[in-house]
Amino acid sequence: MCGRFSFYTPxxxxxxxxxxxxxxxxxxxxxxxxxxxxxxxxxxRMSLNGSPVMAHxxxxxxxxxxxxxxxxxINARAETVAxxxxxxxxxxxxxxxxxxxxxxxxxxxxxxxxxxxxxPKDPEQNALIFFAGLWTPREGDETSTCAIITEPAHGDLRHxxxxxPVVLDPGSLKQWLNPELTDREDIRRATQRLPAxxxxxxxxxxxxxxxxxxxxxxLRRAG
Numbered sequence: 001m002c003g004r005f006s007f008y009t010p011x012x013x014x015x016x017x018x019x020x021x022x023x024x025x026x027x028x029x030x031x032x033x034x035x036x037x038x039x040x041x042x043x044x045r046m047s048l049n050g051s052p053v054m055a056h057x058x059x060x061x062x063x064x065x066x067x068x069x070x071x072x073x074i075n076a077r078a079e080t081v082a083x084x085x086x087x088x089x090x091x092x093x094x095x096x097x098x099x100x101x102x103x104x105x106x107x108x109x110x111x112x113x114x115x116x117x118x119x120p121k122d123p124e125q126n127a128l129i130f131f132a133g134l135w136t137p138r139e140g141d142e143t144s145t146c147a148i149i150t151e152p153a154h155g156d157l158r159h160x161x162x163x164x165p166v167v168l169d170p171g172s173l174k175q176w177l178n179p180e181l182t183d184r185e186d187i188r189r190a191t192q193r194l195p196a197x198x199x200x201x202x203x204x205x206x207x208x209x210x211x212x213x214x215x216x217x218x219l220r221r222a223g
Contacts, residue, residue, distance in 0.1 A: 061147035155196030
């Protein structure tokens with residue numbers, strides 16, 4: 001699953017590396033090192049004029065047609081997202097990118113839960129990754145809601161947790177956002193995941209367990 005992550009790369013740096021043709025930035029985005037569900041996060045979606053825009057969204061997906069007491073899941077399973085009544089419209093027409101520098105996962109051991117941080121190995125990648133996400137507009141509300149798509153864990157990540165976010169290869173970002181792609185199989189053929197071998201996971205301090213700890217120190221390797 002994905003229930004905690006970091007995003008601290010300045011938007012200008014993200015745009016220069018991954019969207020050199022330009023991207024609108026709607027709002028101010030502060031560095032965050034311990035992002036928790038139920039709050040605002042950055043997402044990248046296509047605007048009505050067909051260009052990418054980074055905007056704020058609420059992490060907890062709830063379609064406009066759902067009532068206020070309906071679930072607001074933070075994750076959507078890749079295995080069922082295209083068929084689910086809750087997510088299928090967004091999967092076809094409202095896909096987005098959730099930029100991150102890494103995410104946290106907890107490994108269950110006999111002594112409790114050990115937090116790990118998962119981030120790119122290659123320093124030239126500037127520790128920046130993109131989760132495949134979905135968003136949905138809210139009627140009468142400027143803030144959309146969103147969810148991160150998850151799948152079975154790959155490679156060495158499987159010993160930490162059985163699931164992980166879908167991390168897109170940088171070459172697939174524009175295709176994931178492409179509004180002309182609406183069919184599941186077409187989307188799958190047009191996009192690729194970042195190979196698990198390009199990620200590393202290492203234990204970090206249990207300070208991350210407290211959402212009030214939101215500083216670069218919680219990303220340091222434990223031990």
